[in-house]
Amino acid sequence: MKALLEVIGFLALAQGVMGLLDELFADWDIGLVRRIGFLDGVEIYASITLVVLACALFAVAERRKPD
Numbered sequence: 014m015k016a017l018l019e020v021i022g023f024l025a026l027a028q029g030v031m032g033l034l035d036e037l038f039a040d041w042d043i044g045l046v047r048r049i050g051f052l053d054g055v056e057i058y059a060s061i062t063l064v065v066l067a068c069a070l071f072a073v074a075e076r077r078k079p080d
Contacts, residue, residue: 015077022070029063032056 031044036057046052046059 014080015074018070018074018077022067022074025063025070026067029060029067032060032063036060 021048025054032046035044035047037040044060046056046063051078
C-alpha cells in the first residue's frame with residue numbers, strides 16, 4: 014500500500030509541475046490538466062492542488078509501515 018501511495022503521489026506531482034510549467038512559462042501543451050475540459054481557466058489552481066495532493070500522499074505513505 015505504501016508503494017501504491019508513493020506512485021500515485023509521484024504521478025500527481027509530475028502532472029502538477031507540468032501543468033504549472035505549461036501555464037507559467039510556455040505553451041508546451043503537456044500534462045493532463047490541460048486536456049480536461051471543465052478545468053478551462055483554472056489550470057493553475059488545479060495544478061497547485063495536484064502538487065498539494067502529492068505532498069499529502071507522500072506524508073501518508075511515510076507514516077505507513079513498510080509492506
